[in-house]
Amino acid sequence: IFSSFFFNNTIFPKIKLHFLVVLFLDFPCQVILVSSCFNLTFYFIFQFQEQVKQVIVCHEDTKGLFFQYIFVVHIFLTSVLAIFLTVRGIICAENTHHFQPKKWYLPILASTACAGIISFTFQAFLFSQPSRAIRAAFWLSPFLNCAVGVLLISIGTVGSLVLGIACPISAVIQSLYSCWVNHRIEHAIRVVSIAIAFPPPHATAMTLLSVVMCVLYSSLLISGIGGATAEKSWLDNLFIFLIILSLVWTMQVIKNIQQVTVSHIKYVQFSIGIGLDSKTIFLSTIRHSIGSICVGSILVPVVTIVRGSARAISLVSGDVDEFMSSCTGCSSGIASCLVIYGYRWGFVHVGVYNKGIVQASVDSWEIFRRVGIEQLINSDLTSSVCFFYGVAGGAICTLLGGSWAFIIHKSYATELSIYAFLIGYLMTRVTMAPAQASISP
Numbered sequence: 001i002f003s004s005f006f007f008n009n010t011i012f013p014k015i016k017l018h019f020l021v022v023l024f025l026d027f028p029c030q031v032i033l034v035s036s037c038f039n040l041t042f043y044f045i046f047q048f049q050e051q052v053k054q055v056i057v058c059h060e061d062t063k064g065l066f067f068q069y070i071f072v073v074h075i076f077l078t079s080v081l082a083i084f085l086t087v088r089g090i091i092c093a094e095n096t097h098h099f100q101p102k103k104w105y106l107p108i109l110a111s112t113a114c115a116g117i118i119s120f121t122f123q124a125f126l127f128s129q130p131s132r133a134i135r136a137a138f139w140l141s142p143f144l145n146c147a148v149g150v151l152l153i154s155i156g157t158v159g160s161l162v163l164g165i166a167c168p169i170s171a172v173i174q175s176l177y178s179c180w181v182n183h184r185i186e187h188a189i190r191v192v193s194i195a196i197a198f199p200p201p202h203a204t205a206m207t208l209l210s211v212v213m214c215v216l217y218s219s220l221l222i223s224g225i226g227g228a229t230a231e232k233s234w235l236d237n238l239f240i241f242l243i244i245l246s247l248v249w250t251m252q253v254i255k256n257i258q259q260v261t262v263s264h265i266k267y268v269q270f271s272i273g274i275g276l277d278s279k280t281i282f283l284s285t286i287r288h289s290i291g292s293i294c295v296g297s298i299l300v301p302v303v304t305i306v307r308g309s310a311r312a313i314s315l316v317s318g319d320v321d322e323f324m325s326s327c328t329g330c331s332s333g334i335a336s337c338l339v340i341y342g343y344r345w346g347f348v349h350v351g352v353y354n355k356g357i358v359q360a361s362v363d364s365w366e367i368f369r370r371v372g373i374e375q376l377i378n379s380d381l382t383s384s385v386c387f388f389y390g391v392a393g394g395a396i397c398t399l400l401g402g403s404w405a406f407i408i409h410k411s412y413a414t415e416l417s418i419y420a421f422l423i424g425y426l427m428t429r430v431t432m433a434p435a436q437a438s439i440s441p
Helices: 002-022 027-096 101-128 130-155 158-180 182-195 203-231 234-272 278-288 290-317 322-339 344-353 357-371 374-378 382-408 410-431 433-439
Strands: none
Touching: 027 101, 027 203, 027 234, 027 290, 101 130, 101 203, 101 382, 101 410, 101 433, 130 158, 130 182, 130 382, 130 410, 158 182, 158 382, 158 410, 182 382, 182 433, 203 234, 203 278, 203 410, 203 433, 234 278, 234 290, 234 344, 234 410, 234 433, 278 290, 290 322, 290 344, 290 357, 344 357, 357 374, 382 410, 382 433, 410 433
16 A cells, blocks of 8 residues: 555656656667666665565564563562562561461462462373363362352351352352353364374473462462551552452463464464474564563453353343343443454464454454354353363362361461462463463464
8 A cells, every 4th residue: 555655656757757758769778768767666665665564563563562561560560569568567477466477378378389280280181181171171160169169158257158159159150051062072172182182392391381480479479468468458458459460460471471372383383384493482472472462461351251241141131121132232242342352362363473462353353254263263162171170270279278277267268268269260271371272273
């Protein structure tokens, strides 16, 4: 478009002038002048296109560097805040004795370490025996949810009772969903088995590195939360909220770095049959795509929650009345519009073509529409399997940390159960990223 505009408005009038001059010259001179004119024209066009490409690349690089700096600064500030709160909490515990650090820290730190072990075990189980692993996900998660519900009800506080009642309800919903998708499980097993049959080299080392980083960072942040719990002022509650947001965002970024890396390798492997080095692609992803990944780590979960809520409203409401039908139509319309601009399949184009997450999602969804596989994409069970394993990992960590806290200091049991579940869920989703990314290409 730019080159056409440049040609029509700047080059073409000059060409017409040259042709008028050429008419008064002999034939050899005409050939030389016409050839020179077109060579000069295409040279100008080529130079103009190169300048446009450089502007676009510089814009993408600047945007990526901007969000990369934001993420790094956020990590630094959150770490400093967590260290400050930890030190302050220990000093406060020595002076007032209202906060008991050992009874608070030991259960949650043990749950954090358990999250790393359990999440890595789940990934190894899925890659070694995908058929059994996929089937196990749909009954293990509801069963562990019920066990967590029993623990929370046994704690006896108001908050634990509410959560304890919600856990069996969640288990029933998961069980009903498992029955609803039971006829699609065999197809999902075949697809996943083929996709993960040849994992990228050094993928296990990359996952192990991610798990170690998650465990260390989670331990640091949870120490800060413990320090803020010692005071329990409104400002400390704000600090706890900000630290939890930082934990969720950072875990999502680590997960999506794996998502982009593995999907990039698989895309090239499936399209042209060339295997890429995992270490090189991993470093390239961090260097060039971290900005888009940071944005996508915020946008994609929000869109996923909105879309999941719209589906839940649609299933629950049905055709009850006109008001519920209008709410269902409104929520479905909003979800359909948002999913185009923030979809996990867009991470493939983020890695392969170095696009922004919004443009990558739009292009990916446009391909699905053009080919006519939107319904097939929406029927993918890979994300459901990863979600169920995430819930199962969070439940196991809750049973460990919550039971330990219930035995040694009952008043800490509810909050430690919540933190343990969050860490276990997020860390399991991190380790499940390579399997989910293998399906994306």
